[in-house]
Amino acid sequence: MELRDLLLNLKIIMFGGKGGVGKTSCAASSAIWAAEHGRNTLIISTDPAHSLGDSLGVELPPGIPTPIEDIDNLTALEINPKANMEDFKSLTEINPLEDMGMGDMMGGMPLLGDLEDLTSMNPPGIDEALAFGKILEFIETEHDYDLVIFDTAPTGHTLRFLGLPETLSGWIGKLIKMRMRLGKMFGALKRMFTREEKKTDNSLEVLERLNQSIINAREDMTNPIKNSFVVVMIPEEMAILETGRLLNELIKYDIPVSNIIVNQLYQDTTELCDFCKSRREMQQKNLTKIQEIFREKLHKILIEVPLFKEEIREYEKLKEIGEYLIE
Ligand SMILES: Nc1ncnc2c1ncn2[C@@H]1O[C@H](COP(=O)(O)OP(=O)(O)O)[C@@H](O)[C@H]1O
Ligand SMILES: [Mg+2]
Structure with a gap:
């Protein structure tokens, strides 16, 4: 397509x-x-070094979907990993003593054993992972957007995310089991001491919902009538190698790819300086390779976009580059 x-x-x-x-x-x-x-489009930046706001020429408060003034139907969001981590902490902290009104006595000491296990399971970058999980949850729940566009981080980082639904749901699955076990145990203890009826703790439900959304999102991400990954590259040898690796990884994760954008191409004009001429030659050699590998062999649609004299920023320029991308 x-x-x-x-x-x-x-x-x-x-x-x-x-x-x-x-x-x-x-x-x-x-x-x-x-x-x-x-x-009705939502564009989300998952790159921790956000530049979406700068590109659109608007201020985007972290973590808040912001409608873009003057463009109907467009909302932009730069995710905020820190905020999500705080939300999630409250779900993962199991503090039965607190629940029994004895929290002060033990200084809110967390449970040992299982819980230590859980902390050691926290992979590095879990905060960003959870931020992504929250986004997946969001796109799987009822909302008014017809299309969600992801402006992702550089390759390695994004690939970690694409494998994340499995990791996250495995991780949340363990959490759920643990909470259920401990919840039962401490619920019974608590009732013994306080003769109180079961208190409603909905964090288990929240975790289950999050988990289910992540599983659904994973299904959507691998469905070619719902999702497509658009690879952006420049006509350089290193980019060819990296794009090859990226495509392999996307195959591994079952993510559909049909389009590859080859960006920043020097145009053929007689007024090119010597420097630009040799860059253009280099690019054309690589473009031929790109056509052979990605178009002929792998049947991807190539979209060639010229190098602009000016920076691509804000509405007018973004519209201009859009003519090459789409029209
Ligand atoms: N075709 C192009 N011609 C000229 N400048 C471009 C072109 N494409 C991107 N740029 C510029 O290159 C820089 C990096 O682009 P950006 O879209 O932020 O890349 P990424 O998100 O991949 O890091 C920006 O300053 C942008 O304006
Ligand atoms: Mg970027």
Whole structure:
């Protein structure tokens, strides 16, 4: 499917590739196009070094979906890993003494054993992982957006995320089991001491819901009529190698890819300086390779985008790059 059809029909589109190749510019430009073609669009940046707001030329408060003024149907969001971690902590902390009104006595000491196990299970970057989990949960619950576009972080980082639904749901699954075990045990103890009826603790439910959304999101992400990953690259040898690896990983995770954007191409004009001429030659050699490998062998649709004289920023420029991407 051409990018245009993806933008008109899918539920999720993810833009990814090496740092600095033009992911944010292409994602933002595509989001504007989709919004202007009547799709209520949310664009989400998952790159911890956010630049979506800068690209759109607007202030985006962290973690808050912000409607873009002057563009109907477009909302942008830069995720805020820190805030999500705080939310999640309250769900994972199991503090039965506190529940029994004895928290002060033990200084709110957490449970040993299982709980220590759980902390040691926290992989590095769990805060970002959870932020992503929350996003997945969000896109799986009732909302008004027709299309969610992801402006992702540079390759390695994003790949970690794509494998995350499994990791996260395994992790949350363990948490759920643990909570159920401990919950029963301490519920009984507590009733013995306090003769109180079962207190409603909905954190288990919240975890279960989160887990189910992540599983659903995983299904959507692998379904070519719902999601497509658009690879952005530049015509350089290193980018070819990296794109090859990225495609392999996407296959491994079952993520559909149909379009590859080859960005920042020097145009053939007679007024090119010597420096630009040799860069153009280098690029053309690589472009031929890209066409052989990615178009002929792997049957991807290539979208060629020229290098602009100016920086690609804000509405007018994003619209201009959109003409090459889509029209
Ligand atoms: N085709 C292009 N022509 C000129 N400048 C470009 C082009 N594509 C991207 N840029 C510029 O390159 C820089 C990096 O682009 P960006 O979209 O932020 O990349 P990424 O999100 O992949 O890091 C930005 O300053 C952007 O304006
Ligand atoms: Mg970016």
